[in-house]
Amino acid sequence: MSKVRRAAHAGSWYSDNEDDLRNQLGTWLGKVKASHLPARAIIAPHAGYSYCGACSAYAYRQIDPTSVKRIFILGPSHHVRLSGCALSTAERYQTPLYDLPIDTKVYEELYSCASFESMSLDTDQDEHSLEMQLPYIAMVMESRRGEFSVVPVLVGSLSPEKEQYYGNVFSRYLTDPDNLFIISSDFCHWGRRFHYTYFDKSCGEICQSIAALDRMAIETVRRNGNGYKLNMKFLKYAQSSECTSASDSSVSYAAGVLLIQ
Secondary structure, eight states: OOOEEOOTTBTTTBOOOHHHHHHHHHHHHHTSOOOSOSOSEEEEOOSOHHHHHHHHHHHHTTOOGGGOSEEEEEEEOSSSOOSSEEEOSOSEEOOSSOOEEBOHHHHHHHHTTTOEEEOOHHHHHHOHHHHTTHHHHHHHTGGGTTSOEEEEEEEOOOOHHHHHHHHHHHHHHHTSTTEEEEEEOOOOEEBGGGTBOOOOGGGSSHHHHHHHHHHHHHHHHHHHHOBTTEEEEEEEEEESSOOOSTTOOEEEEEEEEEEEO
């Protein structure tokens, strides 16, 4: 039997009932226009779906399943110290909809670089940044079920030099129109529980100060993502709650899409 990474956050971060999950994702996707097809890469948040599911739909709606054979999922490590990137030891990723096979051929190619570690199955199942993308992938790719694979990559705290190195490794896959990249990322985490409470009072309320910070980050990503034949756009921004006092907290979300002309 193949080694399966179970859907460890199903039933808590999102519904573990197939029909309920399908209806929820379908409702969110149905409210968004497919205005930027076909995405070559998207940025989508990784919080519980009750907080960020509607925002994620803006990114996932830009995927054309007919042009995708392989999906790279890059998510930050929340629970283990990692100075590079790590690959899964599983062969399939479980979702309440159906299982997603891991592309072992691409994994072999990445391991040949001698710069990728292996993460334990426990680390893999603990990590929500990868898992929260899986149900949406299964939903938007259902017409190609059994005809595509995934390439999960856990990303650590990279030095600028390592960022450039891994960027070069993945760039050759990004140029292939058969591949889609999903960058799993939240934006500003504000509040005492996150040990970050910067507040620029000139912006107005705390939530407006947070939004100003996020706009700076979004603009940096957009500017760096635009270039020769590259077009980076952000389609939706949201906050988990509107902070107005020092006792509040929030996480910011943004949905982005990269097109290659």
